[in-house]
Amino acid sequence: MTDTRVGIAGAGGRMGAALIRQMSATAGCRLVAACERSGHLAVGRDVGDLAGLGALGVAVSDSAEGIFRSAEVVIDFTAPDATASHAEFAARHGVALVVGTTGLGPAHEAALQDAARKIAIVRAANFSIGVNLLLALSERVASTLGADYDVEIVEMHHRHKKDAPSGTALALGEAVAEGRKVSLADVAVRGRDGITGERKPGAIGFAALRGGDVVGDHTVIFATEGERLELTHKASHRRVFAAGAVRAAAWVKGRPPGLYSMRDVIALTGGA
Numbered sequence: 001m002t003d004t005r006v007g008i009a010g011a012g013g014r015m016g017a018a019l020i021r022q023m024s025a026t027a028g029c030r031l032v033a034a035c036e037r038s039g040h041l042a043v044g045r046d047v048g049d050l051a052g053l054g055a056l057g058v059a060v061s062d063s064a065e066g067i068f069r070s071a072e073v074v075i076d077f078t079a080p081d082a083t084a085s086h087a088e089f090a091a092r093h094g095v096a097l098v099v100g101t102t103g104l105g106p107a108h109e110a111a112l113q114d115a116a117r118k119i120a121i122v123r124a125a126n127f128s129i130g131v132n133l134l135l136a137l138s139e140r141v142a143s144t145l146g147a148d149y150d151v152e153i154v155e156m157h158h159r160h161k162k163d164a165p166s167g168t169a170l171a172l173g174e175a176v177a178e179g180r181k182v183s184l185a186d187v188a189v190r191g192r193d194g195i196t197g198e199r200k201p202g203a204i205g206f207a208a209l210r211g212g213d214v215v216g217d218h219t220v221i222f223a224t225e226g227e228r229l230e231l232t233h234k235a236s237h238r239r240v241f242a243a244g245a246v247r248a249a250a251w252v253k254g255r256p257p258g259l260y261s262m263r264d265v266i267a268l269t270g271g272a
């Protein structure tokens with residue numbers, strides 16, 4: 001089999017560096033192109049130098065559309081507006097997409113849905129295997145324990161993170177809501193302050209902490225009178241997200257159009 005030709009959008013970012021390192025250590029995938037936003041310091045530099053690997057012969061471009069001309073799959077960990085426009089390029093050039101960007105609003109989601117009519121997209125709020133198991137477990141525990149158990153989802157991330165709660169926390173909320181057969185939008189409580197009154201039965205609460213260099217901690221708490229069950233995942237290195245995203249890139253090549261999840265990639269179905 002020939003190598004999968006992969007492009008990276010957002011090569012100068014934290015995940016960009018982790019992806020370049022992961023690609024260089026993965027057989028069967030070849031990094032052929034990379035881009036950054038215009039004016040970013042990484043533009044024009046060799047991707048290998050950015051990731052501390054020495055020159056790899058691929059320069060970072062400021063033309064996002066350019067990378068869709070040479071890659072078969074593009075991995076995008078950038079920002080919501082950038083991801084929406086990359087989805088359009090991907091559909092135009094028939095290139096599969098792996099999206100890790102979080103904090104997408106309804107217009108960004110619609111852009112992904114549109115593109116997924118023409119190309120295959122794997123989108124995940126979290127590409128780690130452990131978190132994807134946590135999603136399946138949370139759904140199963142929620143359906144087993146029922147609504148008498150109050151659910152609170154607590155996350156902590158590094159000081160540079162721009163969106164809150166994290167995309168993973170929201171995905172965990174969706175998993176719990178799915179287990180309870182309710183809509184998350186109807187029961188979510190996103191942060192509390194002041195005289196909030198008593199907790200509403202059935203609410204799914206979120207709390208977001210920010211500080212230091214925390215890569216990503218998530219805990220789903222199921223609390224009732226007399227006991228509390230806590231499911232926790234802690235990522236200590238971005239390599240786990242990069243490894244999952246590169247695995248998704250190899251998986252998505254040649255798939256029919258559609259919006260896929262990490263559950264599809266690692267074949268996790270139903271309860272874990």
Ligand code: NAD
Binds near residue numbers: 013035078101125241
């Ligand atoms: P970062 O800010 O370090 O990197 C993002 C990079 O994208 C920056 O270098 C920025 O200049 C670049 N960028 C912005 N607009 C661009 C454009 N139009 N074209 C090309 N590049 C552009 O952030 P990060 O920590 O690497 O995270 C990036 C995104 O990935 C965030 O949304 C974050 O929440 C998400 N994330 C997801 C996972 C996951 O597993 N799904 C894991 C970690 C981070």
